[in-house]
Amino acid sequence: MADRSRQSHEPRTPSEFDEKVIQISRVSKKTKGGNKMGFSILMVVGDKKGKVGVGLGKAKDVLSAMRKGIKKAKKHMIQVPLDGTTIPFSLRVKVGAAEILLKPAPQGSGVIAGGPVRAVVEAAGVRDISSKILGTENQASNVYATFEALKKIEAIVKLKGIKLKSLSDVQAEEEVKIQALQDKAKETAKTKEETRKNETATKPVKAPKTDNVAKPKTEKKAPKAS
Secondary structure (H helix, E strand, O other): OHHHHHHHHOOOOOOOOEEEEEEEEEEEEEEOOEEEEEEEEEEEEEOOOOEEEEEEEEEOOHHHHHHHHHHHHHHOOEEOOOEOOEOOOOEEEEEOOEEEEEEEOOOOOOEEOOHHHHHHHHHHOOOOEEEEEOOOOOHHHHHHHHHHHHHHHHHHHHHHOOOOOOHHHHHHHHHHHHHHHHHHHHHHHHHHHHHHHHHHHHOOOOOOOOOOOOOOOOOOOOOOOO
């Protein structure tokens, strides 16, 4: 008993995986001795580098159910193929009453997705994606549909041999584009400065105006006496 109490109070070591609780449900089971109460917890686990898994844990208490869910999720993890920071192509998947649409997005767009979809794609390491929930609003169903969509993407990429860009390749391309824009801006500013100097050098010098020179005043003649 002492060993068990020590184990339960020991600090938990930090995990390399990102663990998210999606849904906690209180369940009951009828038996001869009466109703047995328990908890059912849906967990999403990912390393944010392409690996993600989904697991449902059931136990009498919340912590035990979470541990079981995490264990199942790690056991059934998949490797999501990433094209830089997004998915390689669009996909629409229907699982039961849930229907999910996933679309790739340009770098810097962020994760445009609802709660259940966001939890799965962020755990997988997808940084830019656009999605839409087309079916039921049930969180668990949408999580399973998103997971199924990522599994299909993995299968299609392997089947067709699609070549994907790594994150380093995308970052290198972005750096080249930024450098090209900076060089173009510098060249434009230099051209404008040279044009301004040339216009100043070839501008004719205006002669001073003589109209404003003071003229001598003439004395007015007195009127003749009649």
